Amino acid sequence: MSSKEAATPNARTPFVVPQFTAKDYTSFFLAGALCCTVTHGGMTPIDVVKTRIQVDPSMARLSLLSGGRRIIAQEGPAALLTGFGPTAVGYLVQGGAKFAGYEFWKKQFVQIAGDQDTAVKYRTAIYLGASSVAEFFADILLTPLEATRIRLVSQRNYATGLMTGFARLAREEGASGLYAGFLPILCKQIPYAIGQFTVNEFCHELAFRNMSEETKRTLSGPATFGISLGSGIIAGFAAAILSQPADTLLSQINKGHGPKGSMPHRLKVLAQQAGFRGLFAGLGPRMIMTAGLVSGQFLLYDVVKHGECLVLAGAVDMDCW
Template sequence: MADSQTKAAGKQPYVLPQFTPKDYSTFFLAGALCATLTHGAMTPIDVVKTRIQVDPEMARMSLLSGGRRIVAQEGASALLTGFGPTAVGYFVQGGAKFFGYEFWKKQFASLAGDQDTAVKYRTAIYLGASSFIIIIIIIRFSFFADILLTPLEATRIRLVSQRGYATGLTTGFARLAREEGVAGLYAGFLPILCKQIPYAIGQFTVNEFCHELVFRNMSEETKRSLSQPAKYAISLGSGVVAGFAAAILSQPADTLLSQINKGHGPEGSMPYRLRVLAQQSGFRGLFAGLGPRMIMTAGLVAGQFLLYGAIKDALGAPPGLEIHKESDKKI
C-alpha cells in the first residue's frame, strides 16, 4: 500500500540497504578499533588538556607550553598517563556509537516512507541518530557503553591530574573503588552523558553536511571519477571540521567532567554540583583548554572516519546509508 501511494504521488521508489547481523557486527568492530586507536594515539594531548582544565597554574597555558611543563617536571612518560583506561574505555564506547549511528539512521530514514521525505528531513534523521544516547528507544545501546566508560574515564582523570595516584589502569581503578566506592567511580556519569550527546551530534551531523556540501558542488561525472586519494581527502577535511564542531559543542561538559572526577565542587546532588562549578568557572573557565582539545578532537574525528571506512572495506562490510540532497538516485 505504501509503495503504491508513493508511486501515485510521483515520488522516487524507496530502497534501504538490508544490513545483516554480520554487517552490524562489522560496524561495531570497525567503530571500536577506530575509536580506541585514535583516542590512544591522542593520549599526550589529552593529558595536557586535562591538566589545563584542573590545574590553576596551567589554566592559561597553550598546548606546547603545557606539554613542556609536564615533561620538564615529570618526564616524557607522564604524557602517556591514562593510556590504558583510554584505550579500553573507548573500544566499547566507540563500537556502540558507530554501530548505533548506522542502525538508528536507517530506522529513522525508514520512517520517512519515501526518498524525497527522507532528504527533506535529513537533519532530523542525522540529529536523531547521532543523539541516540538520550533517546529512550536507543538508550539500551549507549547507556551500557557509558556505564563501562564512566569508571574508566574517572580512573584516567585521577591518573592524569594526581601525580603518583597509581601505576596504571588496574591499580588506579582498584584504589578509586576502594577509597570512594561506586559513588567515586560513577561521579562523572551525568557530565559524561552531557558531553557525549553534543559531541556525537557535532561528529556525525556536521560530517554528513560537509560531505553533502562537497558533493553538491561536483558534477556527476566528477563524482564517478573520484580517485581514492580524493575520497580520503574529502573524508579527512569533513572529519576535521566535524571535530572542531564536536569539541566546541561538548567543551563545557568536558571541563565539568574533569573537575568532578578531580573532586572539585560542593557536596550535594550532581545537577547542583555541576551548576555551582559552572557558575564558579564562568564562560572563560568552561572553555579552558579548548585550543588543545580542538586539535585533539579534529585528529580524533578525522582519524576515526578514515579508519572506520578503511576497516569496513578490509572486512568486506557494505557502505552506510547516505541521504544527500544532491542525490537523485535511490538511497
Template structure:
C-alpha cells in the same frame, strides 16, 4: 563515511537490511578506529586535562604545557591514563559507530518514505547520534573516570587495573558513575558535531559536483573530501562539547559542592565563568580535529577490509 549515493525522488527508498555480521563489522571498525585515535592522542589529552584542573598550568597552551609536564615529571607522564583511554574508547567507539548505523536506519524506517527521510535528515542525524552515544557512554564512563583520576591525581595508581580497582573499592558504582551526567552533556554534543557536521560536509561537496565528476573521483580526491569533512566536524565537536568536558574533569577530581549533580554542575559552571569553561579549548580543538578526521578515515578503510556494506545515506542531492 562512504560517498553518498544519489537519492532518486519518487522512487521507493531502498533501506539496507543489515545482518548481525554487518553490525559486528561496524562495531569492530568503530572500536578499532576509536581506540587507535584516542590512544594516540593521550599526550595531548594529558596536557589538556592539566590545563583544565591544575592551577600550575593556568595560561599555558599545548606546547608550553607539554614542556612543563616533561620538565616536572618526565616524558612518561604524557602517557598517563593510556590504559583506560584505550580500553574505554574500544568499547565506546564500537557501540557509538555501530549504534549510529543502527539508529539512523531505524529512524529512516520510522520516517516511512524517502521524501520524508530526506526532509527530516537533520533530525535523523541528531537523534541517531544522541541515542547511540547515550548507550556507548554507559560503557565509557567508569573508564573515563579512572583516566581523569590518574591524570589529575599523580601517584593515585599505577595504571588501569589498579586505578579502576581503587575507585571501585573506595567509592563503588556511585564513584565510577559520578561523571555520567556530565559525560552525557559532553559526549552527546560531541557526537552530534562529529556525525551531523560530517554528513552535511559530504552533502555540500557532492551537491556541487556533476554525476560524471562523482563517478571519476580519484582516490586522492576522496581522501581529501573525507579529511576536510572530518576536520570540520572535529572543530564543531570540540566547541560544542568543551564546557561539559571542563566540568567533567572538575567532577572527577572531586571539585564542587555536595548535592545533586545538577546543582554541582551549575555551581562549578558559575564559578568557572565563560573563560574558565573554555580553558584548554585550543589544544582540544587540535586534538578533536585529529581524532574525528582519523576516525572517519580509519572507519571507512576497516569496514572495507571487513567487507562490510556502506552505511545508509540520505543526503539531499539538489
C-alpha cells in the same frame, strides 16, 4: 532523481533501506572500536596536557606546547602517557557501540520516516537523533573508564595503571564514584557526537552537491580522501566547541573537586565558579586533538568497512543507501 521525475508532482524516489545482519553490525562495531581506540590512544599526550590545563590552576593559561614542556620537565616524558590504558580500553568499547549504534538508529529513524522524500527532508533530525541515542548507550560503557583516566591524570601517584586505578576507585567510592561523571559525560559526549556525525554528514553533502553523477562515480582516490579528511577536521572542530564546557566540568567532577549535593547542583556551582572563560580553558589544544581524532576515526572506519556506502547523506539524494 531525473529531471523528468522531478517535473512530475507525484513522483517519489524509490525507498531503499539496507537490511543489515548481525554480521554487519559486528563489522561496524569492530571498525568503530578500532578507529576510536587507535585515535584516542594516540592522542593521549595531548589529552593529558588538556586535562591538566583544565584542573590545575597553575597551568590554566599555558598553551599546549608550554604545558607539555612543563609536565615533561617536572615529571618526565612518561607522564604524557598517563591514563593510556583506560583511554584505549574505554574508547575501544565506546567507539564500537557508538558507530554501530549510529548505523542502527539511523536505519530505524529512516524506516520511521516511511519514504525516501520524507527521510531526505528530515535528515537533520535523523542525524541528531541517531547520534544522540547511540552516544547515550555508548557512554554507559565509557563513564567508569573515563573516571579512572581523569583520576590518574589529575592526581599524581593515584595508581599505577588501568586495573589498579579502576580497582581503587571502585573500592573506595563504589558505583557512585565510577558513575559520578555520567550526567556531565552525557552533556559532553552527546554534543560531541552531534558535531561529529551531523557536521560530517553535511560537509560531505556540501562537497557533493554540485557534482554531476559522472563526477561522483569517477572521483579519484586522493579527491575522496581529501573530502573525507576535510569533512572530518571541520566536524572535529564543531565537536570540540560544542562539548568543551561539559568536558571542563567532567574533569572537575572526576578530580573530586566542587560542592556536595546532586549532580545538577554541582554542575551549576562549578559552571558559575569557572565562568565563561574557565569553561573554555584548554579549547585550543582540544580542538587540535579533536580534529585529529574525528578525521582519523572516519578515515579508519571507512577503510575497515572497505568502502561500504553507509553514510546517509554521502550524496544529496541518499543514493548511498
